[in-house]
Amino acid sequence: MTRELSYRDSGVDRDAARRMTRGISDLITGEIAGFAAALPMPEMRNPRLLVCTDGVGTKLLLAQGLGRVAGLGQDLVAMCVNDLVTSGGHPLAFLDYLAVGELDPADATTLVTSIADACDLAGCALAGGETAEMPGLYAPGHFDLAGFALGVVEADEALGPRRVAEGDLVVGIASSGLHSNGFSLVRALIDAGALPADPDLLLAPTALYPAMMATVLGAGLPISSAAHITGGGLPENLPRALPEGLRAHLDPTAWPPGAAVEALRSCGRVSERELWETFNMGVGFCLIAPPEAAEAATRLIDDAWVIGEIAVGERGVDGLY
Amino acid sequence: MTRELSYRDSGVDRDAARRMTRGISDLITGEIAGFAAALPMPEMRNPRLLVCTDGVGTKLLLAQGLGRVAGLGQDLVAMCVNDLVTSGGHPLAFLDYLAVGELDPADATTLVTSIADACDLAGCALAGGETAEMPGLYAPGHFDLAGFALGVVEADEALGPRRVAEGDLVVGIASSGLHSNGFSLVRALIDAGALPADPDLLLAPTALYPAMMATVLGAGLPISSAAHITGGGLPENLPRALPEGLRAHLDPTAWPPGAAVEALRSCGRVSERELWETFNMGVGFCLIAPPEAAEAATRLIDDAWVIGEIAVGERGVDGLY
Numbered sequence: 001m002t003r004e005l006s007y008r009d010s011g012v013d014r015d016a017a018r019r020m021t022r023g024i025s026d027l028i029t030g031e032i033a034g035f036a037a038a039l040p041m042p043e044m045r046n047p048r049l050l051v052c053t054d055g056v057g058t059k060l061l062l063a064q065g066l067g068r069v070a071g072l073g074q075d076l077v078a079m080c081v082n083d084l085v086t087s088g089g090h091p092l093a094f095l096d097y098l099a100v101g102e103l104d105p106a107d108a109t110t111l112v113t114s115i116a117d118a119c120d121l122a123g124c125a126l127a128g129g130e131t132a133e134m135p136g137l138y139a140p141g142h143f144d145l146a147g148f149a150l151g152v153v154e155a156d157e158a159l160g161p162r163r164v165a166e167g168d169l170v171v172g173i174a175s176s177g178l179h180s181n182g183f184s185l186v187r188a189l190i191d192a193g194a195l196p197a198d199p200d201l202l203l204a205p206t207a208l209y210p211a212m213m214a215t216v217l218g219a220g221l222p223i224s225s226a227a228h229i230t231g232g233g234l235p236e237n238l239p240r241a242l243p244e245g246l247r248a249h250l251d252p253t254a255w256p257p258g259a260a261v262e263a264l265r266s267c268g269r270v271s272e273r274e275l276w277e278t279f280n281m282g283v284g285f286c287l288i289a290p291p292e293a294a295e296a297a298t299r300l301i302d303d304a305w306v307i308g309e310i311a312v313g314e315r316g317v318d319g320l321y
Numbered sequence: 322m323t324r325e326l327s328y329r330d331s332g333v334d335r336d337a338a339r340r341m342t343r344g345i346s347d348l349i350t351g352e353i354a355g356f357a358a359a360l361p362m363p364e365m366r367n368p369r370l371l372v373c374t375d376g377v378g379t380k381l382l383l384a385q386g387l388g389r390v391a392g393l394g395q396d397l398v399a400m401c402v403n404d405l406v407t408s409g410g411h412p413l414a415f416l417d418y419l420a421v422g423e424l425d426p427a428d429a430t431t432l433v434t435s436i437a438d439a440c441d442l443a444g445c446a447l448a449g450g451e452t453a454e455m456p457g458l459y460a461p462g463h464f465d466l467a468g469f470a471l472g473v474v475e476a477d478e479a480l481g482p483r484r485v486a487e488g489d490l491v492v493g494i495a496s497s498g499l500h501s502n503g504f505s506l507v508r509a510l511i512d513a514g515a516l517p518a519d520p521d522l523l524l525a526p527t528a529l530y531p532a533m534m535a536t537v538l539g540a541g542l543p544i545s546s547a548a549h550i551t552g553g554g555l556p557e558n559l560p561r562a563l564p565e566g567l568r569a570h571l572d573p574t575a576w577p578p579g580a581a582v583e584a585l586r587s588c589g590r591v592s593e594r595e596l597w598e599t600f601n602m603g604v605g606f607c608l609i610a611p612p613e614a615a616e617a618a619t620r621l622i623d624d625a626w627v628i629g630e631i632a633v634g635e636r637g638v639d640g641l642y
Contacts, residue, residue, distance in 0.1 A: 034482065034548070035408070051448050053469055054451050127372050137463060
């Protein structure tokens, strides 16, 4: 006798998915249509819609290994909304994609709760999301997370490279640690016995910068451009905020790199250049502004420092290593 | 002597990532800011922003196994934009998240090209995306795909359950096959030797319904509500287009289920109920409309049939099994 196969037999538990959906439905804000979320459009003069997407990379493997996944929601939201606010706009909505091998409703609820909390901190709605069960793609206990942010900016208020001028200063704003980049290298160092697997040191959730940006822009400071310092570090990300023909001279003694960077440095297994090209090195976000505005920003924001200035030259960054 | 570890040693190839980015940059449309994409907002009276996210599920494991991944881009775009157009709105932009264990620039370019082609067919911009290298999370050759769609609808033109009335008819529109749902069961049947691993039968890309919706709405037909038939089939998805107190009586003899469903049925290993609750069974999208508009829609659209009617009763679907 040939037994019938059900969807449950093939590894997908629709009842567990429904229980999880009920558990998180209170976390979802906004007017949910049947199949998509619908959001009101703010009253604006000449809006531009802003969209971006990101994930948390292999930080989630380390977090899973150390049993500390609750910070990953903030990592995910931060990776997206920090990109978005570099434009001078603000996030309206966030959606998450959570892919798992086998759905553990409690773990999924922990993750989605942390995403919802981070959306609150970022001032945007958690407008929806997808939880996909993919037996065969993800090993037991493994999952992946991706996020999507939607925001708006007035076209004539948008920050960007075209606003940057020679003589502008670069303001560096403290990261909360390694944020969500470089973790394949971090894991290799841990595996090699060169770095302790200290969750407090390595897994601090990525700082959220929307409130900082709202403070600076709300004070009327004329910011030129901004950069979110992610994979590739300052050498790769700061030039994305610069036009052709302008260059940032940075002074790495102007800020404290933080304990995680000190641990990476003192392990002696990574070159100084590789550190700068992989990690944020203590600066998670940069503002570029005329000197008076830059100095004012360092007084308005905690843990912000003038870290360099803009000069004529090939678009790029120097002074770091 | 202790060798230094580089990011490349830890499995992340930034040069390959840059080559791939250059390869696909021509595919990205829209004004790209440094860190997020910026899109003009269409002129509208009272807009609602629509957002949704989805993935392609384990169809991608079967596609990878059969060496036929080029259709997955359309699957991904369709899973998102078909949800979005149930509202009566249209998609503006799409973003993809591609996560891989080790980046093969040629494969990634194939996937992103197929995503860009599907965005063209759906009438939206591929506004950006993220390609994440996650050594340790994905096995060699494995990858995951997630997508995000942004669209707009005039608030007073939005379709939905509140518009549905007793006596409305249900129009079923043909699917192109299994679309992107139920593949964990399909793979289990293949593994059990009960179903041939025929890529033409099983991997046909998910139909895109935005052009169909534009035709129907452009003709001025007064559609009440719409449903995208995905995981859970008609019994789970059609009720999402209905208000409390109304029920769809469906006639499953009204349309041809298609070759893939016939193959699943004739393998004799899945109950009729499980088939209906897992697969779209030949109907990928439903419109609900007053009789005259419903009949007109079946004349305007290829492969569309009146498959049922709306009556008073507990919200749900009957007549299928």
